[in-house]
Amino acid sequence: MTQPVTPPANPDVTIRVGSAPCSWGVWFSDDPRQTSWSRFLDEVAEAGYHWIELGPHGYLPTDPARLTDELARRDLRVSAGTVFTALHRGPAVWDATWSEVRRVAALTRATGGEHLVVIPEFWRDPATGEHLEPDVLGPRQFADLAGGSDWLGARLREEFGLRMVVHPHADTHVGDETTVTRFLDATDPASVSLCLDTGHYAYCGGDSVRLIETYGERVGYLHLKQVDPAVLAHVHAEGLPFGTAVRRGVMTEPPGGVPDLPPVLRAARALDVDLFAIVEQDMYPCPPEQPLPIARRTRRYLASCGA
Template identity: 25%
Template structure:
């Protein structure tokens, strides 16, 4: 892989969990950022311990030779019909990202989501009717146009526990949204967790992928979570996610495909685990070695 086109970062959620802030609550932001740098990464995503003023965050990250690759942003286009209000709030985030020199935002439709509910099994996730899909598509198309004004790509993040989780739902979203302005944040771990091989999705939609999350699954935990219909948060606590090279996903063909496609953008190692059980620096270094050996990056 050419370092000129593909860049490698790591998410702070490996140190400090955003959905369960008690995980990693004892880890300082300095420790998180310094260990990212030590492990050999050049960017991060926005975490809940980060300052949200660009004039503070940009020099702070610069001290660790890190860029801000992207950030998560929740939309509610299906359940909230007032798109104008949501777009106004989003524009504030886009102004911040523009000041940070960030070119991607990860959007997830969180209407009815159960991914943040510890006692809600994944089988209780929402499914959208045709009217809901119409509202989602309309909202995302508006988002895409707004993002383009700031030189930012709107990358939709499919996610366990949400209404866009399966391969079929990813297909529907990409087929109905505008290909010039709405893109995909492709997450290997969420694809595998949802029950489908990531490779065919990458192969089919590579031209729409604007951001990549690299995570792996521990197969024994994956099977147990499926058999017990666990919640997303309890699956994390049980250790379902790990870094690339430590689980069940074969990344070699995925990396080859990404390289051959001419992809230019970030790949972010994102494997939320309980840092008290899985040392973040150890796993960050393990992933970095694996990606260097497997992807030549």
């Protein structure tokens, strides 16, 4: 494993490191196996982070005044909200999509966030592996995905002042190098930026450094994550869905996996733009005492990498 190398100092570039509820085993708005929202906020602050994502809508308090107060008491701030969308299903679903997205967008904006992370819908059930749709979009569906993304990004900017960052994700139609670059080439840079999740991109066979160096002007946000290559090999060999892969431990604590994060951070700093870099280590479900020690070690590790 390459040792951490501090990127060259650049006083004009700020990488704001944070964490997210999924690093505490949170995938749903309400699940008895998940860490409580108050414990998550206490522990993410205790681990040394000052920025968080909202996670699934309804997990954290949805009253803006209450949530702002809870965050302020712990010296925390919001970097982004998150939504899943199925824009490839065409304009017939876009109005319904907006009614869901606007709830998250409003809370994100009201609590000071400036980004909305948009994840394409799964093509197979993440728990059972049941195929819900073909894993490759046809021309009409892809055109609807690109057009819908442009529409949604422009509307979020105009109505909420939010920057939409689309998150390539395992078991979705935007995941590997081919689908990511095709999607970026087909969408409007003024409306659609990229949330580069280093773990999901590696899961799908992508090279994060090469993507930053090639499409850096589209990278508006980072998720820092690693995968265990040995577990990943079994996942691909067995054709496992994402939820099963997570339970197998495919997402691992840095620096024990891939990609190596110091080169990613160096490439990101070379863009000369301020970025959020939000730590995500999917562990659903997990024992309540597991996340905090990992979060502390990960924060120390990233500090050793200059982040």
